[in-house]
Amino acid sequence: EVQLLESGGALVQPGGSLRLSCAASGFSFSNHAMSWVRQAPGKGLEWVSATHDSGAKRYYADSVKGRFTISRDNSKNTLYLQMNSLRAEDTAVYYCAKEPGPSQYFYMDVWGKGTTVTVSS
Amino acid sequence: QSALTQPRSVSGSPGQSVTISCTGTSSDVGGYNYVSWYQQHPGKAPKLIIYDVTKRPSGVPDRFSGSKSGNTASLTISGLQADDEADYYCCSFAGSYTFRAFGTGTMVTVL
Numbered sequence: 001e002v003q004l005l006e007s008g009g010a011l012v013q014p015g016g017s018l019r020l021s022c023a024a025s026g027f028s029f030s031n032h033a034m035s036w037v038r039q040a041p042g043k044g045l046e047w048v049s050a051t052h053d054s055g056a057k058r059y060y061a062d063s064v065k066g067r068f069t070i071s072r073d074n075s076k077n078t079l080y081l082q083m084n085s086l087r088a089e090d091t092a093v094y095y096c097a098k099e100p101g102p103s104q105y106f107y108m109d110v111w112g113k114g115t116t117v118t119v120s121s
Numbered sequence: 122q123s124a125l126t127q128p129r130s131v132s133g134s135p136g137q138s139v140t141i142s143c144t145g146t147s148s149d150v151g152g153y154n155y156v157s158w159y160q161q162h163p164g165k166a167p168k169l170i171i172y173d174v175t176k177r178p179s180g181v182p183d184r185f186s187g188s189k190s191g192n193t194a195s196l197t198i199s200g201l202q203a204d205d206e207a208d209y210y211c212c213s214f215a216g217s218y219t220f221r222a223f224g225t226g227t228m229v230t231v232l
Binding site (some may be wrong): 037045046047050059061071085086095100105106107108110113114116117 | 124145153157159161165166167168169172173176178210212216220221222224225227
C-alpha cells in the first residue's frame, strides 16, 4: 500500500525554525517528484514546494521563497521541509504529496495525513 | 500566485447532479490540460478524484466527471450521495514560474 507519513509538526515561536519529514513507503520513492501543500485553519489548500525525483530541481511558492527549503534522501525514502524565519501566517497543516512521475507536476495522486505547525508566541 | 475562483458552496438533494466551476486565466486553466480536482472530508487529507481535466483515478466512481472550456474547468457530481458532502478543490498547472494554482474551494452540501 502506498503511504506517506508526515512528522515534525510543533508549536514554534515567530522567527523560529522547524524541519518536517515525510516517510514514504509502498512505491519507488526515488522515481517520483514530491510536493508539500499546506492548509491554514479554516482555509483552502496552498501549494508550498516541490522537487524532482533526484532532488536536483526545487520549486517554491512566493510566500515561502527564501525561508523554506525542500530536500529529500532517496536512500531513506524521506522528503523534508526545512522552515526558517517562521511567521504566524505559516500556521497550517502541512501535507506531503506524491507526484505521478519523476519531473511532472500535473497532479498529486497520493497524500499523507498531514502534520500541524503552529507559529505563536 | 493567484487562486483559481470557485463558488463558495453548492448543494443538491440525493440523486441530483451538482456542478462546480473553477475559473482561472490563460496562464493556468486555459493554458494547460492539467486541471485536477480533490475531495476533502472534514479533518481528512485531500483525495484526488479527477486529473488531466477529465480522467478518473482507479476506484473513483464514474459519478464524478470533469470538463473544461476556455479558462473555466468544471466538476460534475451525478447521483449525489450523502458521502459526497465535502470540500472540493480544483488545481491547475500554471507554468514553470507560477507553477501550480489551487482553487478557493467549494463546500458541497447534500440536502
